[in-house]
Amino acid sequence: MRRAVLIAIPYVWLLALFLVPFFIVLKISLSDTALAIPPYTPTLDLSAGWAGIKEFFSELDFENYVWLTEDDLYWKAYLSSVKIALISTFFTLLVGYPIAYGMARAPQEWRPTLMMLVILPFWTSFLIRVYAWMGILSNEGYLNQILLWTGLISTPLTILNTSTAVYIGIVYTYLPFMILPIYSALERLDGSLIEAAEDLGCSRLQAFWLVTIPLSKPGIIAGCFLVMIPVIGEFVIPSLLGGSGTLMIGKVLWEEFFSNRDWPVASAVAIILLLILVVPIVLFQRNQQKQAESDG
Amino acid sequence: MNRLSWFNTVSLTLGFAFLYIPMIILIVFSFNESKLVTVWAGFSTKWYGELLQNEAFLDAAWVTVRVAVFSSTLATILGTAAAYVLVRSGRFFGRTLFSGMIYAPLVMPEVITGLSLLLLFIGIGLDRGILTIVLAHTTFSMCFVSVVVSSRLITFDRSLEEAALDLGCSPAQAFRLVTLPIIAPAVISGWLLAFTLSLDDLVIASFTSGPSATTLPIKIFSAVRLGVSPEINALSTIMIAVVTVGVITASLVTKRAMVRQRQDELAAARTE
Numbered sequence: 001m002r003r004a005v006l007i008a009i010p011y012v013w014l015l016a017l018f019l020v021p022f023f024i025v026l027k028i029s030l031s032d033t034a035l036a037i038p039p040y041t042p043t044l045d046l047s048a049g050w051a052g053i054k055e056f057f058s059e060l061d062f063e064n065y066v067w068l069t070e071d072d073l074y075w076k077a078y079l080s081s082v083k084i085a086l087i088s089t090f091f092t093l094l095v096g097y098p099i100a101y102g103m104a105r106a107p108q109e110w111r112p113t114l115m116m117l118v119i120l121p122f123w124t125s126f127l128i129r130v131y132a133w134m135g136i137l138s139n140e141g142y143l144n145q146i147l148l149w150t151g152l153i154s155t156p157l158t159i160l161n162t163s164t165a166v167y168i169g170i171v172y173t174y175l176p177f178m179i180l181p182i183y184s185a186l187e188r189l190d191g192s193l194i195e196a197a198e199d200l201g202c203s204r205l206q207a208f209w210l211v212t213i214p215l216s217k218p219g220i221i222a223g224c225f226l227v228m229i230p231v232i233g234e235f236v237i238p239s240l241l242g243g244s245g246t247l248m249i250g251k252v253l254w255e256e257f258f259s260n261r262d263w264p265v266a267s268a269v270a271i272i273l274l275l276i277l278v279v280p281i282v283l284f285q286r287n288q289q290k291q292a293e294s295d296g
Numbered sequence: 297m298n299r300l301s302w303f304n305t306v307s308l309t310l311g312f313a314f315l316y317i318p319m320i321i322l323i324v325f326s327f328n329e330s331k332l333v334t335v336w337a338g339f340s341t342k343w344y345g346e347l348l349q350n351e352a353f354l355d356a357a358w359v360t361v362r363v364a365v366f367s368s369t370l371a372t373i374l375g376t377a378a379a380y381v382l383v384r385s386g387r388f389f390g391r392t393l394f395s396g397m398i399y400a401p402l403v404m405p406e407v408i409t410g411l412s413l414l415l416l417f418i419g420i421g422l423d424r425g426i427l428t429i430v431l432a433h434t435t436f437s438m439c440f441v442s443v444v445v446s447s448r449l450i451t452f453d454r455s456l457e458e459a460a461l462d463l464g465c466s467p468a469q470a471f472r473l474v475t476l477p478i479i480a481p482a483v484i485s486g487w488l489l490a491f492t493l494s495l496d497d498l499v500i501a502s503f504t505s506g507p508s509a510t511t512l513p514i515k516i517f518s519a520v521r522l523g524v525s526p527e528i529n530a531l532s533t534i535m536i537a538v539v540t541v542g543v544i545t546a547s548l549v550t551k552r553a554m555v556r557q558r559q560d561e562l563a564a565a566r567t568e
Contacts, residue, residue: 010378014397017435021412024419098307105304121315124539125496127513128532132318135524140334233405235499250407270408281403
């Protein structure tokens with residue numbers, strides 16, 4: 001009896017506030033826009049009984065999805081979100097791996113401190129970390145000031161409001177997600193394996209490439225997914241650092257909802273975004289499971 | 297392996313410089329006299345003074361803190377219950393669905409979570425305000441809490457609980473007297489995580505808040521869109537300082553607790 005109550009409370013909470021809302025989005029994505037409150041039709045009228053439900057379902061259609069395929073803005077936004085996510089994940093790996101490697105090679109007593117230094121930015125506001133880059137990258141920003149002062153450039157570079165700024169922002173804010181899983185994989189790595197490889201005639205670089213990298217693969221995969229999956233739906237970074245030229249689907253959804261007030265189209269955008277995310281999420285879970293099995 | 301090679305030293309130095317220089321610049325320029333954030337015109341704390349007189353920011357900060365306290369507490373209770381159910385309850389009807397619902401919000405883009413909750417609140421006719429933000433934040437942060445707590449529950453020696461039951465505890469007593477003290481560090485870090493997630497959240501709060509309740513991130517976002525300003529620099533500095541002090545205190549407390557636990561264990565081993 002008690003056990004049933006204990007299960008029921010979080011279960012019902014998640015059903016009501018996670019699963020039901022998801023079906024509402026699905027339903028609204030099949031509705032039509034209307035000048036009404038709420039701004040879509042049909043609305044379910046349960047008082048009319050079975051006839052009302054039948055009427056309701058007959059009015060649902062895939063019009064919004066057809067509309068999404070016809071306007072190439074949306075396709076471009078989905079493609080560019082995926083492209084930006086892939087490229088920035090690659091750069092995050094490139095920046096994060098040496099840091100994780102350095103941490104794992106650091107003396108034992110430094111490691112908790114280094115770990116804390118990586119986690120600390122993760123606890124400070126995401127919004128503020130993105131904002132910090134606005135001052136650095138703008139035309140009169142600190143970066144341009146330094147470059148002008150050193151004489152490397154003669155006219156200020158335009159970085160803010162371009163996709164370069166978006167990449168910098170993503171690499172910066174998601175770096176801890178990449179460093180931590182790689183670090184935990186590298187930390188468990190048995191140093192004698194590398195010594196063995198070197199004894200067997202590998203150069204240090206070869207040992208790194210043939211032993212260290214393959215053994216840290218689970219961490220690399222986990223880190224890449226942890227960065228890539230949320231970046232596809234990212235909203236804050238493209239709207240603060242990107243210009244009108246950077247299309248990301250999170251931003252499109254936001255504008256469709258708040259500026260155009262087209263709720264059915266916004267819902268359809270959300271559903272397709274979810275479908276795009278299903279594949280990486282399933283792959284990520286497989287990887288986590290495999291890792292858990294190999295640990296156990 | 298006692299000394300770092302030059303490569304490791306360089307990569308650590310550059311890496312941490314990359315992580316910290318933006319925030320240090322922000323902090324330094326919050327003490328700038330000039331209104332132009334990129335030109336240094338002397339030391340001044342006037343932007344902090346102006347910030348403290350800005351009622352809109354203060355109101356928003358107060359809303360944010362209240363929302364974070366309520367939602368993280370609720371999320372800790374629900375998340376701990378969910379973790380306990382997942383680790384201890386064995387099979388029950390809809391278990392796969394339940395664990396799916398625990399993990400899905402972790403990877404769900406915030407825009408989708410926000411949109412779907414908003415449509416739910418409108419559907420059931422709930423006015424948007426503090427209550428709706430609390431409900432939204434509780435839902436996504438309880439999942440983080442349950443992941444943190446269940447990782448601790450899995451490694452926990454179940455025989456301790458069984459011993460308590462054998463010695464005459466009711467299941468509730470066994471939970472309160474044995475399980476809870478042992479998983480307490482995970483529960484506390486779950487609460488802290490939920491609290492910072494709530495403080496930090498812009499996207500979900502934007503969807504689920506109404507005109508009556510604006511949180512600080514929403515206010516900052518609308519101010520930041522207009523460009524960099526010294527007032528926002530001052531506000532950011534305060535937030536960075538609060539978090540830094542909080543995280544360092546928390547880590548010192550847990551470190552001390554660990555040391556004490558070690559000592560207790562050693563003492564126990566000696567008396568045996």
